[in-house]
Amino acid sequence: SQQGEEDPQALSIQEGENATMNCSYKTSINNLQWYRQNSGRGLVHLILIRSNEREKHSGRLRVTLDTSKKSSSLLITASRAADTASYFCATDAPQGAQKLVFGQGTRLTINP
């Protein structure tokens, strides 16, 4: 069953601009993770935010979590061409099953 929904499905911006992606989920979670996937490649873990955290930073990445709204956002500041990729949120599955469930993803294109 699907846990995460991402918005927008696709985003195209100019290099140097900020990119914001959103993820909504349905049931309570222990944590939420963001992964990046370059075209046809494996996923790379970006950041994990726990349910008791509201905001987390890592370099040019800023993640927020609002458990009352069951939503998270990923902000990439000062985007670069190398940020072109698909971005997925992932949460632990409902009913405590020990597995990750990925959202549908946002395809981000950074135009030079």
Add this chain to the structure above:
Amino acid sequence: DTEVTQTPKHLVMGMTNKKSLKCEQHMGHRAMYWYKQKAKKPPELMFVYSYEKLSINESVPSRFSPECPNSSLLNLHLHALQPEDSALYLCASSQHSRISTDTQYFGPGTRLTVL
């Protein structure tokens, strides 16, 4: 070494063939995963091995048969596949199988085409 390797990178097979995908990690991780990913879709979990024992099988058809010979290796044996099984197969590992705390490290994937 924080790398998960997968071989082969590409595989083309007929519906009557038997082939295997291989995954290897040397990070001392005790949980390993197989995911299937169709184009423009998120990865979908197939199997989880925790401490070399199969802990999750997501109702995957028996034409996919996982094997974990040791803590560093994970295989996926393929037999009598269908064209709709064509996809990117991703292997991942994590220190344990605690989803609440563990980061998963992914390999680059095997692009499988079934003719």
